[in-house]
Amino acid sequence: MTLVLGLTGGIASGKSTVSRWFGDYGYPIIDADVIARQVVAPGTSGLRQLTALFTPAILTADGALDRKKLGAIVFADRRQLAQLTAITGPLIRQEMTRQLVELKRSAPGLIVLDVPLLFEAHYQQIADLTMVVYVDAPTELQRLMQRDQLNETAAKQRMASQWPLVAKRQLADIVIDNTQSLAATKQQVVKFLTQYDLQK
Known part of the structure; x- marks a missing residue:
């Protein structure tokens, strides 16, 4: 078991x-922090949703998420933190559940x-x-x-x-x-x- x-x-x-x-x-280990980065990597729907909500100002010059800039915004405003979580939370849960099902196969x-x-x-x-x-x-x-x-x-x-x-x-x-x-x-x-x- x-x-x-x-x-x-x-x-x-x-x-x-x-x-x-x-x-x-x-x-x-199924690491939520690692998955949280994966679901907002360049080219993902997660990053597109964040950019639409917070504007492209949260991106680095090469189009990746600037986590420091985003952190400065959301940790100073609970409403915006909730909006961020509403986007990333379901994406993270979906991938964590997928990994858990897969890992359980090898028991x-x-x-x-x-x-x-x-x-x-x-x-x-x-x-x-x-x-x-x-x-x-x-x-x-x-x-x-x-x-x-x-x-x-x-x-x-x-x-x-x-x-x-x-x-x-x-x-x-x-x-x-x-x-x-x-x-x-x-x-x-x-x-x-x-x-x-x-x-x-």
């Missing part, structure tokens, strides 16, 4: 690191759905278990500012686009505490794999 794990976290909480570890153990022990908006977009409905990578809000803010070279206002705008990690923590089946060392975080991942007999 294949276990489908819905993995989420906050911006800069360490979710991508945990996701990479699952990949290192040989388990397939791996575990498939990881790596989804930043797991609960917000109701992806927990297609997962057997949910896992959140948790840090406290001040740590998350500090890490995000440092990682993306953002000022405090811009970082808080991005954090506000997702549910607080405290809320996600309450909903998750498994909480990975990433407030200490990476080694301590990895030990929690290993414990999960051992508990569900997924160690390779």
Whole structure:
């Protein structure tokens, strides 16, 4: 039987690191962020829809999506963020569902759905278990500012686009505490794999 794990976290909480570890153990990852880029690549209907809504000002000189420009627009205006999600959300869900069906055919022990908006977009409905990578809000803010070279206002705008990690923590089946060392975080991942007999 294949276990489908819905993995989420906050911006800069360490979710991508945990996701990479699952990949290192040989388990397939369906990454919503990767798919989100694919559905708005040059030549896609997704990019055409975004350009029609936000004007060609969101494009780079070679016709690709300028994610920084788009981010500056949508993270400062919830209405425009909702319009963006209304376009990209269904495209992402369609591709994630397709990949999940395909991967299940080979019956791996575990498939990881790596989804930043797991609960917000109701992806927990297609997962057997949910896992959140948790840090406290001040740590998350500090890490995000440092990682993306953002000022405090811009970082808080991005954090506000997702549910607080405290809320996600309450909903998750498994909480990975990433407030200490990476080694301590990895030990929690290993414990999960051992508990569900997924160690390779």
